[in-house]
Amino acid sequence: DPGVLTSAWDRVQQAAAKAGRPNAVQFAFSHWYYIVETPQDEEAARQGVGCFFPGTWEEAKNTYLIGTPTEIRDRIRSMTQQIDRVSWYIFTALGPDMEQVRRLRSDVVPLLETL
Numbered sequence: 001d002p003g004v005l006t007s008a009w010d011r012v013q014q015a016a017a018k019a020g021r022p023n024a025v026q027f028a029f030s031h032w033y034y035i036v037e038t039p040q041d042e043e044a045a046r047q048g049v050g051c052f053f054p055g056t057w058e059e060a061k062n063t064y065l066i067g068t069p070t071e072i073r074d075r076i077r078s079m080t081q082q083i084d085r086v087s088w089y090i091f092t093a094l095g096p097d098m099e100q101v102r103r104l105r106s107d108v109v110p111l112l113e114t115l
Contacts, residue, residue, distance in 0.1 A: 006082035026087035029080055033065035033072060034094040035103045048095025064094060069103075073111040080115070 009027060016025045034045040049060045065072045080086055089112060093100040 002079045002082060005079060009083055027083055027085060028088040028090055029076065029083075029086050030090040030092075031065050031076075032092045032094050033100075033104065033108075035069060035072065035100060035107065036066055037068055044095055044097060048093075048097075065091075066094070069107040069111055072108055073115070076112065077115055086115070 012025055013022070016022060034041070034048065036042050036045050045066055046057060049057075049064070049066075053060050053063070055063070060066060065075055067075070076089075089109075091104055091108075093104070
């Protein structure tokens, strides 16, 4: 729920302002992800998620950033639209495939520049 994230960030900013340090705290968006564009990607994502997530595949897709680069960007936009500034993005792949890191850099990160 983006409202929970926004509310928490507002409280942090208010506390910083009360301490005489407005804008001293920076926001880092952190999330788990898996880029899925092929049936093979989906199978690998299901295996990675299945190692630690007890829910269904649909629940996993609602919990984590799982989808195409555009879908991932859109979910991040939805979650952070009320945040006045995002200083950093921190992502953790949902599996050991280093190709996911390359794809994050080449296919997702450029889309974040439009947020």
